[in-house]
Amino acid sequence: MTAKTTIADGRAPAGAVNREATEREPRHRPWLGALLAAGLAVALGAAMAGIPREHAPLPRIARYALDVALPKWGLTEPVNEVVYGTRGFDTFGETFLLLAAVVSVILITRSREPRRGYFGESTAGAREQAETDPAAGTDAAEREARAAERREQAGGPAALETPDATPLGSPAPETAETMTVVVRTAIRIALPILAVAGLYLVAWGYSPGGGFPGGAVLLGVLLLAYACYGRRKISRVVRPALLETIELAGAAAIIMTELLGLVLKGSFSANWLPLAAEQTPLSGGIAQLFSGSELIEVGTGLAIAVFALLGMGHDWARDDGQDGDGSRP
Amino acid sequence: MILVNYLAAAALLCTGLYVLLTRRNLIKIVMGLSLMEASTYLLMVSLAYRAGSTAPVLLSPPAGKTAGQLAHGNVADPVLQNFCLTAIVIGVAVTAVFLSVAVRIAQHYRTLDADKVRAMRG
Numbered sequence: 001m002t003a004k005t006t007i008a009d010g011r012a013p014a015g016a017v018n019r020e021a022t023e024r025e026p027r028h029r030p031w032l033g034a035l036l037a038a039g040l041a042v043a044l045g046a047a048m049a050g051i052p053r054e055h056a057p058l059p060r061i062a063r064y065a066l067d068v069a070l071p072k073w074g075l076t077e078p079v080n081e082v083v084y085g086t087r088g089f090d091t092f093g094e095t096f097l098l099l100a101a102v103v104s105v106i107l108i109t110r111s112r113e114p115r116r117g118y119f120g121e122s123t124a125g126a127r128e129q130a131e132t133d134p135a136a137g138t139d140a141a142e143r144e145a146r147a148a149e150r151r152e153q154a155g156g157p158a159a160l161e162t163p164d165a166t167p168l169g170s171p172a173p174e175t176a177e178t179m180t181v182v183v184r185t186a187i188r189i190a191l192p193i194l195a196v197a198g199l200y201l202v203a204w205g206y207s208p209g210g211g212f213p214g215g216a217v218l219l220g221v222l223l224l225a226y227a228c229y230g231r232r233k234i235s236r237v238v239r240p241a242l243l244e245t246i247e248l249a250g251a252a253a254i255i256m257t258e259l260l261g262l263v264l265k266g267s268f269s270a271n272w273l274p275l276a277a278e279q280t281p282l283s284g285g286i287a288q289l290f291s292g293s294e295l296i297e298v299g300t301g302l303a304i305a306v307f308a309l310l311g312m313g314h315d316w317a318r319d320d321g322q323d324g325d326g327s328r329p
Numbered sequence: 330m331i332l333v334n335y336l337a338a339a340a341l342l343c344t345g346l347y348v349l350l351t352r353r354n355l356i357k358i359v360m361g362l363s364l365m366e367a368s369t370y371l372l373m374v375s376l377a378y379r380a381g382s383t384a385p386v387l388l389s390p391p392a393g394k395t396a397g398q399l400a401h402g403n404v405a406d407p408v409l410q411n412f413c414l415t416a417i418v419i420g421v422a423v424t425a426v427f428l429s430v431a432v433r434i435a436q437h438y439r440t441l442d443a444d445k446v447r448a449m450r451g
Binding site: 027028029030032033034037040041044045049051052053054055056058059061062063065066067069070075076077078081082083087090091094098101104108109206208209213215279298301302305306308309312316 | 346351380388414436
Protein backbone atom coordinates (compact mmCIF):
# COMPACT_ATOMS: atom_id res chain seq x y z
CA MET A 1 0.00 0.00 0.00
CA THR A 2 2.73 2.41 0.97
CA ALA A 3 4.71 1.57 -2.15
CA LYS A 4 1.72 2.34 -4.33
CA THR A 5 1.16 5.74 -2.75
CA THR A 6 4.80 6.62 -3.15
CA ILE A 7 4.67 5.85 -6.88
CA ALA A 8 1.40 7.75 -7.19
CA ASP A 9 3.04 10.75 -5.54
CA GLY A 10 5.71 10.64 -8.18
CA ARG A 11 8.49 9.98 -5.69
CA ALA A 12 9.70 6.56 -6.67
CA PRO A 13 11.53 4.67 -3.91
CA ALA A 14 15.16 3.70 -4.51
CA GLY A 15 15.51 0.80 -6.94
CA ALA A 16 11.94 1.11 -8.19
CA VAL A 17 13.01 1.24 -11.82
CA ASN A 18 14.76 -2.09 -11.62
CA ARG A 19 11.98 -3.75 -9.71
CA GLU A 20 9.39 -2.62 -12.19
CA ALA A 21 11.47 -3.96 -15.06
CA THR A 22 11.72 -7.41 -13.47
CA GLU A 23 8.06 -7.42 -12.49
CA ARG A 24 6.96 -6.77 -16.03
CA GLU A 25 9.16 -9.51 -17.41
CA PRO A 26 6.64 -12.16 -18.38
CA ARG A 27 7.68 -15.57 -17.08
CA HIS A 28 5.98 -18.86 -17.01
CA ARG A 29 6.55 -21.57 -14.38
CA PRO A 30 10.26 -21.06 -13.66
CA TRP A 31 10.38 -24.09 -11.34
CA LEU A 32 9.11 -26.41 -14.06
CA GLY A 33 11.55 -24.96 -16.58
CA ALA A 34 14.43 -25.31 -14.12
CA LEU A 35 13.42 -28.90 -13.35
CA LEU A 36 13.24 -29.90 -17.02
CA ALA A 37 16.45 -28.07 -17.92
CA ALA A 38 18.23 -29.71 -14.96
CA GLY A 39 16.94 -33.11 -16.05
CA LEU A 40 18.24 -32.53 -19.56
CA ALA A 41 21.56 -31.34 -18.10
CA VAL A 42 21.94 -34.58 -16.12
CA ALA A 43 21.09 -36.71 -19.14
CA LEU A 44 23.45 -34.75 -21.40
CA GLY A 45 26.22 -34.80 -18.79
CA ALA A 46 25.95 -38.60 -18.57
CA ALA A 47 25.98 -38.87 -22.36
CA MET A 48 28.92 -36.49 -22.73
CA ALA A 49 31.04 -38.69 -20.47
CA GLY A 50 30.85 -41.47 -23.05
CA ILE A 51 31.57 -39.71 -26.33
CA PRO A 52 35.05 -39.74 -27.95
CA ARG A 53 37.55 -37.26 -26.51
CA GLU A 54 40.65 -35.60 -27.88
CA HIS A 55 42.78 -38.79 -27.97
CA ALA A 56 40.32 -40.95 -29.90
CA PRO A 57 41.29 -41.92 -33.46
CA LEU A 58 39.58 -40.03 -36.27
CA PRO A 59 36.40 -41.62 -37.61
CA ARG A 60 36.73 -43.57 -40.87
CA ILE A 61 34.79 -41.02 -42.90
CA ALA A 62 37.14 -38.24 -41.77
CA ARG A 63 40.24 -40.27 -42.67
CA TYR A 64 38.68 -41.13 -46.02
CA ALA A 65 37.96 -37.46 -46.75
CA LEU A 66 41.55 -36.53 -45.89
CA ASP A 67 42.85 -39.34 -48.11
CA VAL A 68 40.86 -38.51 -51.23
CA ALA A 69 40.94 -34.71 -50.98
CA LEU A 70 44.19 -34.24 -52.88
CA PRO A 71 44.42 -37.25 -55.25
CA LYS A 72 40.76 -37.51 -56.26
CA TRP A 73 39.61 -33.90 -56.11
CA GLY A 74 42.79 -31.88 -56.28
CA LEU A 75 41.72 -29.88 -53.23
CA THR A 76 44.15 -28.84 -50.51
CA GLU A 77 41.23 -28.05 -48.23
CA PRO A 78 39.67 -31.29 -46.92
CA VAL A 79 36.76 -29.40 -45.37
CA ASN A 80 35.82 -28.22 -48.86
CA GLU A 81 36.14 -31.76 -50.13
CA VAL A 82 33.71 -32.93 -47.45
CA VAL A 83 31.23 -30.12 -48.10
CA TYR A 84 31.10 -30.41 -51.88
CA GLY A 85 32.44 -33.91 -52.51
CA THR A 86 32.10 -36.72 -49.99
CA ARG A 87 29.01 -35.28 -48.36
CA GLY A 88 27.80 -33.31 -51.37
CA PHE A 89 24.31 -34.75 -51.13
CA ASP A 90 24.05 -33.50 -47.56
CA THR A 91 25.05 -30.01 -48.66
CA PHE A 92 22.58 -30.26 -51.53
CA GLY A 93 19.80 -30.89 -48.99
CA GLU A 94 20.95 -28.06 -46.74
CA THR A 95 20.93 -25.68 -49.68
CA PHE A 96 17.26 -26.29 -50.17
CA LEU A 97 16.62 -26.03 -46.44
CA LEU A 98 18.12 -22.57 -46.73
CA LEU A 99 15.97 -21.85 -49.78
CA ALA A 100 12.87 -23.00 -47.89
CA ALA A 101 13.74 -20.67 -45.01
CA VAL A 102 14.22 -17.75 -47.41
CA VAL A 103 10.90 -18.47 -49.15
CA SER A 104 9.21 -18.56 -45.73
CA VAL A 105 10.70 -15.18 -44.83
CA ILE A 106 9.50 -13.75 -48.16
CA LEU A 107 6.00 -15.11 -47.60
CA ILE A 108 5.75 -13.93 -44.00
CA THR A 109 7.18 -10.47 -44.58
CA ARG A 110 5.26 -9.82 -47.79
CA SER A 111 3.39 -6.52 -47.62
CA ARG A 112 -0.26 -6.17 -48.52
CA GLU A 113 0.43 -4.46 -51.82
CA PRO A 114 3.11 -5.47 -54.33
CA ARG A 115 6.22 -3.32 -54.08
CA ARG A 116 9.29 -2.96 -56.22
CA GLY A 117 11.73 -2.22 -53.44
CA TYR A 118 12.25 -3.24 -49.84
CA PHE A 119 12.06 0.31 -48.52
CA GLY A 120 10.55 3.69 -48.91
CA GLU A 121 7.27 3.62 -50.73
CA SER A 122 5.19 3.18 -47.61
CA THR A 123 6.83 5.94 -45.59
CA ALA A 124 6.61 8.77 -48.09
CA GLY A 125 2.86 8.86 -48.51
CA ALA A 126 1.77 7.50 -45.14
CA ARG A 127 0.82 10.84 -43.62
CA GLU A 128 -0.95 11.90 -46.77
CA GLN A 129 -3.01 8.75 -46.85
CA ALA A 130 -4.16 9.34 -43.32
CA GLU A 131 -5.54 12.75 -44.31
CA THR A 132 -9.32 12.77 -44.19
CA ASP A 133 -10.15 15.70 -46.46
CA PRO A 134 -7.96 16.09 -49.54
CA ALA A 135 -9.36 19.59 -50.22
CA ALA A 136 -8.40 20.97 -46.81
CA GLY A 137 -5.29 22.68 -48.11
CA THR A 138 -1.69 21.98 -47.26
CA ASP A 139 -0.15 22.27 -43.85
CA ALA A 140 3.47 21.90 -42.84
CA ALA A 141 3.20 18.13 -42.32
CA GLU A 142 1.77 17.54 -45.76
CA ARG A 143 4.34 19.77 -47.45
CA GLU A 144 7.05 17.74 -45.70
CA ALA A 145 5.51 14.47 -46.87
CA ARG A 146 5.23 15.74 -50.42
CA ALA A 147 8.84 16.92 -50.34
CA ALA A 148 9.93 13.52 -49.06
CA GLU A 149 8.01 11.85 -51.85
CA ARG A 150 9.55 14.11 -54.50
CA ARG A 151 13.01 13.45 -53.11
CA GLU A 152 12.36 9.73 -53.22
CA GLN A 153 11.15 9.87 -56.79
CA ALA A 154 14.13 11.93 -57.89
CA GLY A 155 16.59 9.57 -56.21
CA GLY A 156 20.25 9.79 -57.06
CA PRO A 157 23.17 10.96 -55.00
CA ALA A 158 22.15 14.63 -55.24
CA ALA A 159 19.18 13.94 -53.00
CA LEU A 160 21.30 12.20 -50.41
CA GLU A 161 21.17 13.84 -47.02
CA THR A 162 24.29 13.62 -44.95
CA PRO A 163 25.09 15.00 -41.52
CA ASP A 164 28.21 16.64 -42.95
CA ALA A 165 26.47 19.82 -44.09
CA THR A 166 25.37 20.82 -40.60
CA PRO A 167 27.80 22.90 -38.52
CA LEU A 168 29.92 21.19 -35.90
CA GLY A 169 28.28 20.75 -32.54
CA SER A 170 24.69 20.71 -33.75
CA PRO A 171 22.81 17.44 -33.56
CA ALA A 172 22.80 15.46 -36.79
CA PRO A 173 19.64 15.74 -38.91
CA GLU A 174 17.24 13.00 -38.03
CA THR A 175 16.32 12.29 -41.62
CA ALA A 176 19.92 11.83 -42.75
CA GLU A 177 20.30 8.63 -44.71
CA THR A 178 24.07 8.33 -44.62
CA MET A 179 26.48 8.23 -41.74
CA THR A 180 29.21 10.79 -41.13
CA VAL A 181 32.26 11.27 -43.33
CA VAL A 182 34.43 9.33 -40.86
CA VAL A 183 32.30 6.21 -41.13
CA ARG A 184 31.86 6.57 -44.87
CA THR A 185 35.60 6.87 -45.48
CA ALA A 186 36.40 3.91 -43.27
CA ILE A 187 33.79 1.74 -44.95
CA ARG A 188 34.83 2.90 -48.43
CA ILE A 189 38.31 1.56 -47.67
CA ALA A 190 37.20 -1.61 -45.91
CA LEU A 191 34.45 -2.58 -48.34
CA PRO A 192 36.52 -3.46 -51.44
CA ILE A 193 39.10 -5.29 -49.32
CA LEU A 194 36.38 -7.37 -47.68
CA ALA A 195 34.64 -8.11 -50.97
CA VAL A 196 37.84 -9.04 -52.83
CA ALA A 197 39.18 -11.13 -49.95
CA GLY A 198 35.93 -13.06 -49.67
CA LEU A 199 35.60 -13.72 -53.39
CA TYR A 200 39.30 -14.57 -53.74
CA LEU A 201 39.19 -17.18 -50.99
CA VAL A 202 36.15 -18.79 -52.57
CA ALA A 203 37.54 -18.68 -56.12
CA TRP A 204 40.83 -20.31 -55.14
CA GLY A 205 39.14 -22.80 -52.82
CA TYR A 206 41.18 -21.71 -49.81
CA SER A 207 38.25 -20.98 -47.55
CA PRO A 208 36.93 -23.99 -45.66
CA GLY A 209 33.33 -24.31 -46.74
CA GLY A 210 33.76 -22.21 -49.87
CA GLY A 211 30.48 -20.54 -50.75
CA PHE A 212 28.95 -20.67 -47.27
CA PRO A 213 31.30 -18.19 -45.55
CA GLY A 214 31.74 -16.40 -48.90
CA GLY A 215 28.01 -15.76 -49.10
CA ALA A 216 28.01 -14.44 -45.55
CA VAL A 217 30.83 -12.06 -46.55
CA LEU A 218 28.71 -10.83 -49.49
CA LEU A 219 25.87 -10.10 -47.08
CA GLY A 220 28.35 -8.25 -44.86
CA VAL A 221 29.42 -6.10 -47.81
CA LEU A 222 25.80 -5.22 -48.61
CA LEU A 223 24.98 -4.43 -44.99
CA LEU A 224 28.04 -2.22 -44.58
CA ALA A 225 27.06 -0.30 -47.73
CA TYR A 226 23.50 0.00 -46.41
CA ALA A 227 24.64 1.21 -43.01
CA CYS A 228 26.93 3.93 -44.30
CA TYR A 229 25.32 5.15 -47.53
CA GLY A 230 21.66 4.61 -46.76
CA ARG A 231 19.09 2.57 -48.53
CA ARG A 232 18.75 4.73 -51.63
CA LYS A 233 22.33 4.05 -52.70
CA ILE A 234 21.88 0.29 -52.63
CA SER A 235 18.29 0.22 -53.87
CA ARG A 236 19.42 -0.42 -57.44
CA VAL A 237 21.09 -3.66 -56.41
CA VAL A 238 19.02 -4.68 -53.41
CA ARG A 239 15.56 -5.12 -54.84
CA PRO A 240 13.39 -8.20 -54.57
CA ALA A 241 13.04 -8.96 -58.27
CA LEU A 242 16.80 -8.95 -58.90
CA LEU A 243 17.86 -10.78 -55.73
CA GLU A 244 15.19 -13.45 -56.05
CA THR A 245 16.11 -14.09 -59.69
CA ILE A 246 19.79 -14.48 -58.83
CA GLU A 247 18.95 -16.69 -55.86
CA LEU A 248 16.93 -19.09 -57.96
CA ALA A 249 19.55 -19.03 -60.70
CA GLY A 250 22.07 -20.15 -58.06
CA ALA A 251 19.73 -22.93 -56.96
CA ALA A 252 19.24 -24.03 -60.57
CA ALA A 253 23.02 -24.06 -61.09
CA ILE A 254 23.44 -26.30 -58.04
CA ILE A 255 20.79 -28.72 -59.30
CA MET A 256 22.41 -28.80 -62.75
CA THR A 257 25.87 -29.36 -61.27
CA GLU A 258 24.70 -32.32 -59.22
CA LEU A 259 22.36 -33.80 -61.84
CA LEU A 260 24.97 -33.72 -64.60
CA GLY A 261 27.01 -36.10 -62.44
CA LEU A 262 24.09 -38.53 -62.61
CA VAL A 263 23.75 -38.08 -66.37
CA LEU A 264 27.43 -38.15 -67.34
CA LYS A 265 29.02 -40.33 -64.65
CA GLY A 266 26.10 -42.40 -63.45
CA SER A 267 26.11 -41.11 -59.89
CA PHE A 268 24.48 -38.06 -58.32
CA SER A 269 27.05 -35.39 -57.37
CA ALA A 270 29.90 -37.26 -59.11
CA ASN A 271 32.67 -35.11 -60.56
CA TRP A 272 32.19 -34.63 -64.30
CA LEU A 273 34.69 -31.82 -64.85
CA PRO A 274 38.39 -32.34 -65.58
CA LEU A 275 40.68 -31.53 -62.66
CA ALA A 276 43.08 -28.65 -63.12
CA ALA A 277 46.35 -28.28 -61.21
CA GLU A 278 45.86 -27.89 -57.50
CA GLN A 279 45.65 -24.42 -55.93
CA THR A 280 44.06 -22.92 -59.02
CA PRO A 281 40.43 -21.80 -59.38
CA LEU A 282 39.49 -24.90 -61.37
CA SER A 283 41.32 -27.44 -59.22
CA GLY A 284 38.35 -29.07 -57.53
CA GLY A 285 36.25 -30.02 -60.56
CA ILE A 286 32.58 -29.67 -59.68
CA ALA A 287 33.48 -28.85 -56.08
CA GLN A 288 34.46 -25.36 -57.18
CA LEU A 289 31.40 -25.00 -59.41
CA PHE A 290 29.18 -26.11 -56.54
CA SER A 291 31.01 -23.74 -54.21
CA GLY A 292 30.52 -20.78 -56.55
CA SER A 293 26.82 -21.53 -57.00
CA GLU A 294 26.52 -21.90 -53.24
CA LEU A 295 28.13 -18.47 -52.86
CA ILE A 296 25.38 -16.96 -55.04
CA GLU A 297 22.67 -18.93 -53.29
CA VAL A 298 23.79 -18.15 -49.73
CA GLY A 299 24.76 -14.53 -50.41
CA THR A 300 21.48 -13.55 -52.07
CA GLY A 301 19.40 -15.78 -49.78
CA LEU A 302 20.73 -14.18 -46.61
CA ALA A 303 20.44 -10.73 -48.20
CA ILE A 304 16.79 -11.37 -49.09
CA ALA A 305 16.02 -12.56 -45.56
CA VAL A 306 17.78 -9.65 -43.85
CA PHE A 307 16.43 -6.89 -46.11
CA ALA A 308 12.91 -8.34 -46.05
CA LEU A 309 13.08 -8.15 -42.25
CA LEU A 310 14.49 -4.61 -42.32
CA GLY A 311 11.82 -3.44 -44.76
CA MET A 312 8.77 -4.86 -42.99
CA GLY A 313 7.90 -1.81 -40.90
CA HIS A 314 4.63 0.15 -40.95
CA ASP A 315 2.34 -2.76 -41.61
CA TRP A 316 0.46 -2.81 -38.32
CA ALA A 317 -3.01 -4.20 -38.03
CA ARG A 318 -5.66 -1.48 -37.59
CA ASP A 319 -6.11 -0.57 -33.95
CA ASP A 320 -9.84 -0.83 -33.41
CA GLY A 321 -9.82 0.28 -29.80
CA GLN A 322 -9.51 -3.18 -28.28
CA ASP A 323 -6.11 -2.39 -26.75
CA GLY A 324 -3.13 -4.73 -26.66
CA ASP A 325 -4.57 -7.76 -24.90
CA GLY A 326 -4.14 -9.84 -28.02
CA SER A 327 -7.81 -10.92 -28.13
CA ARG A 328 -8.04 -10.39 -31.85
CA PRO A 329 -10.05 -12.89 -33.87
CA MET B 330 40.31 -31.62 -21.05
CA ILE B 331 37.97 -31.32 -24.00
CA LEU B 332 35.27 -32.69 -21.69
CA VAL B 333 34.94 -29.16 -20.29
CA ASN B 334 33.88 -28.00 -23.76
CA TYR B 335 31.32 -30.78 -24.01
CA LEU B 336 29.87 -29.88 -20.64
CA ALA B 337 29.84 -26.18 -21.58
CA ALA B 338 27.87 -27.09 -24.70
CA ALA B 339 25.42 -29.07 -22.56
CA ALA B 340 25.11 -26.13 -20.17
CA LEU B 341 24.44 -23.76 -23.08
CA LEU B 342 21.76 -26.08 -24.44
CA CYS B 343 20.10 -26.30 -21.02
CA THR B 344 20.26 -22.52 -20.59
CA GLY B 345 18.56 -22.14 -23.97
CA LEU B 346 15.90 -24.68 -23.00
CA TYR B 347 15.29 -22.91 -19.68
CA VAL B 348 14.84 -19.58 -21.50
CA LEU B 349 12.51 -21.27 -23.97
CA LEU B 350 10.37 -22.80 -21.22
CA THR B 351 10.13 -19.89 -18.81
CA ARG B 352 10.28 -16.64 -20.79
CA ARG B 353 7.19 -15.42 -22.56
CA ASN B 354 8.72 -12.63 -24.62
CA LEU B 355 8.94 -13.87 -28.21
CA ILE B 356 12.27 -12.13 -28.84
CA LYS B 357 13.74 -13.85 -25.78
CA ILE B 358 12.36 -17.18 -26.97
CA VAL B 359 14.19 -16.65 -30.28
CA MET B 360 17.31 -15.78 -28.29
CA GLY B 361 16.92 -19.04 -26.38
CA LEU B 362 16.70 -20.95 -29.63
CA SER B 363 19.85 -19.19 -30.85
CA LEU B 364 21.61 -20.25 -27.64
CA MET B 365 20.62 -23.86 -28.29
CA GLU B 366 21.95 -23.55 -31.86
CA ALA B 367 25.22 -22.10 -30.58
CA SER B 368 25.62 -25.04 -28.20
CA THR B 369 25.58 -27.46 -31.12
CA TYR B 370 28.28 -25.44 -32.90
CA LEU B 371 30.45 -25.61 -29.80
CA LEU B 372 29.85 -29.34 -29.43
CA MET B 373 30.67 -30.10 -33.08
CA VAL B 374 33.86 -28.02 -33.14
CA SER B 375 34.95 -29.58 -29.84
CA LEU B 376 34.24 -33.09 -31.16
CA ALA B 377 36.45 -32.30 -34.16
CA TYR B 378 39.39 -31.42 -31.91
CA ARG B 379 42.26 -33.86 -31.39
CA ALA B 380 45.10 -33.30 -28.93
CA GLY B 381 48.03 -31.54 -30.59
CA SER B 382 46.42 -31.75 -34.02
CA THR B 383 46.79 -29.37 -36.93
CA ALA B 384 43.98 -27.84 -38.96
CA PRO B 385 42.80 -30.07 -41.81
CA VAL B 386 44.70 -28.15 -44.49
CA LEU B 387 47.01 -29.92 -46.95
CA LEU B 388 48.58 -26.72 -48.22
CA SER B 389 52.39 -26.33 -48.20
CA PRO B 390 53.46 -29.27 -46.01
CA PRO B 391 56.56 -28.70 -43.82
CA ALA B 392 59.96 -29.61 -45.26
CA GLY B 393 60.53 -33.34 -45.71
CA LYS B 394 56.84 -34.19 -45.61
CA THR B 395 54.30 -34.78 -48.35
CA ALA B 396 50.67 -33.79 -48.33
CA GLY B 397 49.76 -37.47 -48.09
CA GLN B 398 51.72 -37.81 -44.84
CA LEU B 399 49.96 -34.71 -43.61
CA ALA B 400 46.61 -36.34 -44.36
CA HIS B 401 47.56 -39.42 -42.34
CA GLY B 402 49.03 -37.41 -39.49
CA ASN B 403 47.36 -35.84 -36.50
CA VAL B 404 44.67 -33.52 -37.89
CA ALA B 405 41.32 -32.25 -36.69
CA ASP B 406 38.15 -33.88 -38.03
CA PRO B 407 37.07 -32.08 -41.24
CA VAL B 408 33.63 -33.72 -41.36
CA LEU B 409 32.45 -32.16 -38.11
CA GLN B 410 33.84 -28.79 -39.15
CA ASN B 411 31.74 -29.11 -42.32
CA PHE B 412 28.62 -29.80 -40.24
CA CYS B 413 29.34 -26.79 -38.09
CA LEU B 414 29.75 -24.28 -40.89
CA THR B 415 26.66 -25.37 -42.81
CA ALA B 416 24.73 -25.35 -39.53
CA ILE B 417 25.72 -21.71 -38.94
CA VAL B 418 24.25 -20.55 -42.26
CA ILE B 419 21.08 -22.59 -41.77
CA GLY B 420 20.85 -21.23 -38.23
CA VAL B 421 20.95 -17.64 -39.48
CA ALA B 422 18.20 -18.32 -42.03
CA VAL B 423 15.99 -20.10 -39.49
CA THR B 424 16.48 -17.29 -36.98
CA ALA B 425 15.34 -14.87 -39.71
CA VAL B 426 12.14 -16.91 -40.10
CA PHE B 427 11.51 -16.84 -36.33
CA LEU B 428 12.13 -13.10 -36.17
CA SER B 429 9.83 -12.33 -39.08
CA VAL B 430 7.09 -14.38 -37.40
CA ALA B 431 7.73 -12.43 -34.18
CA VAL B 432 7.41 -9.10 -36.02
CA ARG B 433 4.18 -10.21 -37.67
CA ILE B 434 2.75 -11.33 -34.32
CA ALA B 435 3.74 -7.99 -32.80
CA GLN B 436 2.08 -6.13 -35.64
CA HIS B 437 -1.09 -8.21 -35.51
CA TYR B 438 -1.59 -8.62 -31.76
CA ARG B 439 0.26 -5.50 -30.57
CA THR B 440 2.16 -7.54 -28.03
CA LEU B 441 5.24 -9.76 -27.85
CA ASP B 442 3.99 -11.64 -24.79
CA ALA B 443 3.27 -15.19 -25.91
CA ASP B 444 0.76 -15.59 -23.06
CA LYS B 445 -1.36 -12.78 -24.45
CA VAL B 446 -1.54 -14.13 -27.96
CA ARG B 447 -4.86 -15.81 -27.32
CA ALA B 448 -5.47 -17.18 -30.80
CA MET B 449 -2.58 -19.57 -30.25
CA ARG B 450 -4.21 -21.11 -27.15
CA GLY B 451 -5.76 -24.47 -27.82
